[in-house]
Amino acid sequence: MALKKFNLPDPGEGLTEADLVTWRVAVGDVVKVNDMVVEVETAKSLVELPIPFAGTVVELLAAEGDTVEVGAPIIVVETGEGGSDPAAAAEPAAAEGEGDESSGPNLVGYGAKAGSTRRRARKGAPTPSPEAEVAPEPEPAMPVTGERARALAKPPVRKLAKDLGVDLGSITPSGDGGIVTRADVEAAASGGAAPTEPVAARRSASPTQSVGRSTSGSSATETRIPIKGVRKMTAQAMVDSAFTAPHVTEFITVDVTATMELVDRLKRDRAFTDVKVTPLLVVAKALCLAIRRNPQVNASWDEAAQEIVVKRDVNLGIAAATPRGLLVPNIKGADSMSMRELADAMAQLVSTAREGKTQPADFAGGTVTITNVGVFGVDTGTPILNPGEAAILAFGAVRRMPWVVERDGVEEIVPRWVTQLALSFDHRMVDGELGSKVLADVAALLHYPGQALVWV
Structure with missing residues (x-):
């Protein structure tokens, strides 16, 4: 008989800890290689973790709701190595790895087998196992209580x-x-x-x-x-950003009647069937085009090398309000996408974020962000930069307002669709001229989307 401990891996965000949300197994369950055994909540997402060896669960070393440090053991499995355990015999791969440390590649998204994410029936509260004394921890972990195990939520x-x-x-x-x-x-x-x-x-x-x-x-x-999870991560990131990057915010009010007309036409276009078309989609496309004309805004500050790093691809972050807080996953290579491809990517991004299933890689590598404060009926704001990015665009509510329009040399006041944009940027990398050009370009495209044909 051999006992192995599965240690909590880094779910891919460079974290030091994660919150244990749901056990998918109980003491006595037989697990196979890559079975999903636990769901943890990191600072940004819910992640299911597969186990790298097979055997029978003998002890759960942490309870649902615990905050566990990366590298700490969370489950003990009897692999049957050196014995006649049928589970180990059925899974030769269980022999991989030595001692208590889990082995193999990063476990997030690592070859999960079909059907392995289903919940297992609980068999009652886990009880301490004498075999767990193989490597006792300095502080005994609290077992999952029977009352906690019976609660369904x-x-x-x-x-x-x-x-x-x-x-x-x-x-x-x-x-x-x-x-x-x-x-x-x-x-x-x-x-x-x-x-x-x-x-x-x-x-x-x-x-x-x-x-x-x-x-x-x-x-x-x-x-x-x-202060845990998303709230803790967001608070630290915003403090770091606010006190590291010198923020400047510029504002512009723009007539977006033509954009609203474009949105209406796209909704009726067969090429956009089964996809949600909103003004935010046009804003996202406009920002990508503005960055193409002003690539220096798509950059980051390398303090150690004392260099400004201009990124080739636009990894567009979209701030999404979710039950877990405000998350900012990003669309990789958004600038190379067609309008339809961008619409699909945005829909998938927001849906996955709200379900809490966004993978850590989708949060990494962002180069610029849009925050849609208009969805809350807010006109504008002064957004704080995401760490590592040079600019963030706030898109305000689109309202029907009186607007001065000149027709045949005569000015008149007519009702138009109007919105406000705010661009915050890191003044170390983006000076007033560059920031103004980016903001003015986005506004120009929203006022007259046909301008894009001239720029492309």
Whole structure:
């Protein structure tokens, strides 16, 4: 008999920790190579992790809701090496790797077998195994309790419960099939059920501190939300950006009536069947064309080399509001796409982000970003740069407004579709002239989309 520990890998973002959301296995389950055994939440996405060896699960070393450091063991599997374990015999690949450290390539997206992502039926609470003493940890991990294992909830609801300090096991579910709903969690947080302290806080509680009431949970007069996941990543990134890059923001108000007419025509065009066409699509295309005319704005600052790095491809970030917070995945090579290809890419990007399934690679390598504040009815703003990027464009609400129009030398006031654009840029790389040219070019294309035929 041989025991192997599967250590939490870096899900591909250079992270030091991740939150364990859902176990897909329980003690006693037989796993095959590349079976998805756990879902973790990183600073940007939900990621399913496959296990690199086969065998029988003997212990889960972390509970759902725990924050686990990268490299820490999270599950112990009996591989049967050197014995007659049928699971190991059926999977020769289980012999790969030595000792407790997981081996092989980065596990994210690594050859998952069809059907391996289905949830396994829980067999009850995991119990400590004496074999786990092969490499004891300095701090014993908390086993998954039976009450926690019985609680059924979707990942966004689990995340909400964790943020509000609510124990899912203490809630009487109201959803079909005994599923805990968002409303159930919110009711518990507001006093409908006793909120409890998050696992991480319980571990750090001092002997004199009451564990029954969390300093990071809810009370009658306030709600405390732990700074974790997307919120933690966003906060750190924005502080780093604001205090590293000297921001300048310029604004322009533009008549986009022609853009709105183009959007209406594209919606009726057979080439755009089954794809969502919005003004944001035209803005994205316009920004790519403006960058083609002003490539120096598609750059990053290399502090160590003391160089400005101008990027060849436009990896266009689209800020997406999701249940987990504001995420900014990017479309690789957006500048080389047709309008239809860009529409498809944007639809896929937003859908995947809202489902929490965006892969870490989709967040990396962005060169410029669009944030659509207009979707919230906001006219404009001063967006903060994503770290490593030289510019970010804010697209405001498109409103019907009175506008001065000149016809045959006569000025008159007519109703037009009008919006505001704001471009923030890093003044180390982008001076006022370059920033103004980019913003003016985007505005010109939105005012008269046909201008693109002259530029291409």
